[in-house]
Amino acid sequence: MPKATPHVIYIAGPDISADQANANAQQQGLKQPVLLKRRGTTLGWVAEHPEQNSIDANTAAMAWHNSAAYALPGYVDTELSQHQTNIRQALGLMEAIAEGAEVAELFEQAPYSERTTPQFEMLASFQDEGDAQEIETIEYDAVDGDEVVAENLWCKASWLSFEDDDASLRFRFSFGMVGYEDVAADLQRQHYAAQLTDAIFPESAVISNNSKLDTFMQTVLGTEKLAYVERIIYFNAPNGGAQFHQDVERGHLGVVFAQVHGSTCWLACSKTQLMDEVQAFINDSSNSESLDTLMNETMQAELKSKTSTREQLNEWLDERDNEPLELLLNRCPAFYRHLFEKGYGYIISPGDIILLPQKSIDECCWHTVFCIDDFPGESLSFAIRAIV
Ligand SMILES: [Fe+2]
Incomplete structure (x- = not known):
C-alpha cells in the first residue's frame, strides 16, 4: 500500500539551480532541498515535509507483512x-x-x-x-x-x-x-x-x-x-549510496537500519509495488521522451517486452544482465519523480530507523540509497x- 501523502517531495529534475530548488521548497513549506547524486548521475531535487510521521507498531507490522518499508523518525x-x-x-x-x-x-x-x-x-x-x-x-x-x-x-x-x-x-x-x-x-x-x-x-x-x-x-x-x-x-560518502536492490538472505527476516551520523535519502517499496510502478511508468505514453533520452530503440523494445507480464518482470528484476531495467531503476529522473510522488521516498537522519522486510526473493523490500551530505x-x- 503506498502512503496517501508523500513525506518526501520531488521538487524538480536535476537541471535546476540550488537557488531555484530552495525557492521552490520554501514556497511549498518544505525543509531545505537536497540533490540526489550518485557516482556521476544526478536524479533530481527532493525536500522533506517538516512534520514527522507518527510511529505505530501495528502499522509497522502490517507494512512488514506486506514487504513494504517503514520509517521510525527520531x-x-x-x-x-x-x-x-x-x-x-x-x-x-x-x-x-x-x-x-x-x-x-x-x-x-x-x-x-x-x-x-x-x-x-x-x-x-x-x-x-x-x-x-x-x-x-x-x-x-x-x-x-x-x-x-x-x-x-x-x-x-x-x-x-x-x-x-x-x-x-x-x-x-x-x-x-x-x-x-x-x-x-x-x-x-x-x-x-x-x-x-x-x-x-x-x-x-x-x-x-x-x-x-x-x-x-x-x-x-x-x-x-x-x-x-x-x-x-x-x-556512505558524498557521491555514494546504493543502486536499487534487495537484501534477501536465508535465515533472516529483514533489515533494521539506523542512521547515526549524516543523512541518507531512500526510495523503498515492496517488490510488488516496484513492479506496479515500473509497469505504470512504461505504459504511460507521456514518459516516452524520458525513455528516449535514457536508451536506444532496441533497449526500449526489450524493456517493453520483458515488463509486459508480471512473471517476466518478476524474474527479470532478479537477473544480473538486465541493462534496460537497471537504467530505468537507477538513472531515470522521471521514474524517480514517479516513485517519490507515490510516497516511497524517505530521508533518514541521525536517530531515525528504517525497517526493510526481506522474507523471500518475491516478498521483499527493494531500496536505493543516496548520501545527501557533503561529508561521510x-x-x-x-x-x-x-x-x-
Ligand atoms: Fe540494502
Whole structure:
C-alpha cells in the first residue's frame, strides 16, 4: 500500500539551480532541498515535509507483512546522544582507512584493542585477491580464558564502489567461509560475530541493546525472541549510496537500519509495488521522451517486452544482465519523480530507523540509497531473525 501523502517531495529534475530548488521548497513549506547524486548521475531535487510521521507498531507490522518499508523518525535520538564519542572515533577510523591506513594495525591500537580484549583474539588479517572491492579482512576467535568459544569470526572492510570520487566503505561482520557456510544454522557463532560488532563499534547498542526497540520489533515480527545478526556498519560518502536492490538472505527476516551520523535519502517499496510502478511508468505514453533520452530503440523494445507480464518482470528484476531495467531503476529522473510522488521516498537522519522486510526473493523490500551530505555519514544495518 503506498502512503496517501508523500513525506518526501520531488521538487524538480536535476537541471535546476540550488537557488531555484530552495525557492521552490520554501514556497511549498518544505525543509531545505537536497540533490540526489550518485557516482556521476544526478536524479533530481527532493525536500522533506517538516512534520514527522507518527510511529505505530501495528502499522509497522502490517507494512512488514506486506514487504513494504517503514520509517521510525527520531526513534533512537536519546540512545544516540550517549554514543557521540564512539561515533566520532568510528568516523576517524573510516577516514584513516580511506586515506590508506591498514585496518588490522588500527584495530591493534586504542580504543579498539581495549574493547576487543580479552573476549576476542585477533588471528590474522588478509586481502582476498579475487575480491577487488575488499580492503582487508580481520579474523578473530572469541575466547573465554583458554577456551575458544567461537572460531574464525571476521570483520571485512570493503569499498562500496570503484569510483575514485566515492570513498564509501563498509564493515561486515560474520564468520567462516563466505558463501560456503549456512551462517543461520550456527547461532552461537552468529551471536559472537554480533558481539564483535558491539566491541568495535559500540554505537551498535542503539539497535542491539534497546529494550524499547526489542518490544516494537516483537510486535512487528510477531515473535517473542529475536536477534540482530549479520551486521554491517556503513559509511556512505558524498557521491555514494546504493543502486536499487534487495537484501534477501536465508535465515533472516529483514533489515533494521539506523542512521547515526549524516543523512541518507531512500526510495523503498515492496517488490510488488516496484513492479506496479515500473509497469505504470512504461505504459504511460507521456514518459516516452524520458525513455528516449535514457536508451536506444532496441533497449526500449526489450524493456517493453520483458515488463509486459508480471512473471517476466518478476524474474527479470532478479537477473544480473538486465541493462534496460537497471537504467530505468537507477538513472531515470522521471521514474524517480514517479516513485517519490507515490510516497516511497524517505530521508533518514541521525536517530531515525528504517525497517526493510526481506522474507523471500518475491516478498521483499527493494531500496536505493543516496548520501545527501557533503561529508561521510555512518549507519548500522543489522539483519533481524527470530529465535525459536
Ligand atoms: Fe540494502
